[in-house]
Each structure stands twice: as structure tokens, then as C-alpha cells.
Amino acid sequence: MKNQKKLIILTGPSGVGKGTVVKAILGKDKNIWLSISATTREPREGEKMGENYYFLNQEKFKEMIQQNLFLEWAQFAGNYYGTPLSSVNEKIKKGITVLLEIEVEGAKQIKEKFPNSLSIFLLPPDIAELERRIRNRGTEKEEAIKERLSRANYEISASNQFDFALTNYDVNETAKRIIKLIQT
Ligand code: 5GP
Numbered sequence: 291m292k293n294q295k296k297l298i299i300l301t302g303p304s305g306v307g308k309g310t311v312v313k314a315i316l317g318k319d320k321n322i323w324l325s326i327s328a329t330t331r332e333p334r335e336g337e338k339m340g341e342n343y344y345f346l347n348q349e350k351f352k353e354m355i356q357q358n359l360f361l362e363w364a365q366f367a368g369n370y371y372g373t374p375l376s377s378v379n380e381k382i383k384k385g386i387t388v389l390l391e392i393e394v395e396g397a398k399q400i401k402e403k404f405p406n407s408l409s410i411f412l413l414p415p416d417i418a419e420l421e422r423r424i425r426n427r428g429t430e431k432e433e434a435i436k437e438r439l440s441r442a443n444y445e446i447s448a449s450n451q452f453d454f455a456l457t458n459y460d461v462n463e464t465a466k467r468i469i470k471l472i473q474t
Contacts, residue, residue, distance in 0.1 A: 295408045295472050296382060298322070298389045299452075301397035302412030303442035304367070305424035307458045311412065312391050314465035322387045322472070325378050328354065331369040334429045344374070361403075364395040367437045371396065387472065394445040397452065409452040410468060415459055417442070 300308055316324060328344040330351050339345055346354075351370045355363060363372030373390055381388050390400065394411075401409050414420035420442055424435055449455040454471060458464045 296387055297404050297407035298472055299397045299400050299407055299409040300391045301394050303420060303445045304438040305420045306412045306414045307461060308391050308412055310461050311464050314461050315468055318465060319469050322389050323381050324389045325373055327371055327373055329369055329371045362396040362399040364393055366393050367434055394448050408471060411449040411452040411455040413449060413455055413457045415457055
């Protein structure tokens with residue numbers, strides 16, 4: 291039986307491909323559970339409540355902060371994002387491997403609270419490629435794209451604060467490398 295790690299943090303700048311890598315990981319390893327975050331961001335086309343995110347208004351989100359219902363939370367590009375505490379606790383108690391796909395400030399908070407967690411930072415092949423990916427995704431307006439890109443530079447400078455930094459050249463390869471890190 292492999293010694294599977296229990297709390298996995300996948301972080302990195304917006305557009306680096308965290309979401310697609312997560313999908314590939316979940317497709318390859320059915321024992322991993324992905325935490326669904328809460329956010330105050332508006333749903334993008336096709337996004338569903340409780341599937342992609344719990345979409346909340348600011349009032350509700352702040353209420354949850356006050357009630358300590360988040361494992362971590364952060365502000366990102368004008369919106370709030372947070373990991374609901376109860377579902378993660380429940381899975382961890384059951385011995386299920388939990389994967390968090392979150393931005394850098396939240397990832398730092400989790401690493402501090404859970405030093406035994408495995409934290410992985412995804413890097414883009416280069417910053418121009420990151421911009422191409424965000425633009426090709428076509429989900430953000432120009433202002434939001436600029437905000438995400440300027441934050442990306444700051445986030446990338448924090449990549450050495452995590453257990454591993456992997457460059458995401460190929461989704462499948464990256465997913466395989468992450469599963470290996472989880473299982474060893
Ligand atoms: P997006 O708006 O593109 O879905 O997400 C923006 C950023 O927020 C991404 O880097 C994403 O990983 C991050 N994010 C998603 N959920 C959470 C969360 O629960 N906590 C934190 N800190 N960041 C999150």
C-alpha cells in the first residue's frame with residue numbers, strides 16, 4: 291500500500307492550467323476528492339452552483355468569515371474565494387485525500403496551518419504563454435485580464451515557498467507527476 295499524502299494544495303497563477311490539471315488528476319486517481327470553493331465572483335457561462343463553486347454574495351461570504359467557516363480565504367481580482375472548512379475536515383477524518391485548487395495567499399495560509407500538507411506550485415512555460423492562455427480562455431474582460439496578469443508576476447515570485455514547483459508544459463504529464471508526488 292502506498293503512503294498517500296492527505297492534504298494536497300495546488301496553486302499557481304490564474305491561467306497556468308490548474309483547473310485542467312485537476313481534471314486530469316481526478317480522471318487518473320479516483321481516490322482523490324476535490325474541495326469545492328465558495329466565491330463571490332459571478333458564474334461564468336456553463337458554471338454550476340455547487341459543482342464549480344458555491345456562488346455567494348458578499349454579505350453571505352463575510353458572514354461565513356465571521357463564523358470561522360473557512361479553512362482559508364483570500365481576495366483575488368476583486369472577489370472573495372474560500373475553502374469551506376466542514377467538508378474538508380469530514381473527508382480528512384475519513385482518511386480521504388483532499389485536493390485544494392487555490393490561489394497563492396490561501397495556499398500559504400494552508401501550508402502554515404498544515405505543515406504536513408503537500409504544496410505544489412504550477413508555473414507557466416513563460417509569462418507570454420500565460421497571457422495567451424488567459425486570453426484564449428475568453429472568460430475575462432480586458433480589465434480583469436490585466437489584473438490577473440499583474441498578480442501573476444507577484445505570485446510567481448512566491449513559487450519557492452512551496453514544496454514543489456512544476457512547469458506545466460503538458461497537462462497529462464503534469465497530472466502524472468503530481469500523482470507520483472502524492473503517492474510517494
Ligand atoms: P477563477 O475566478 O479563475 O475561478 O479563480 C481565481 C483564482 O482563485 C484561481 O487562482 C483559483 O485557483 C483561486 N481559488 C479558487 N478557489 C479558491 C479558494 O477557495 N481559496 C483561494 N484562496 N483561492 C481560490
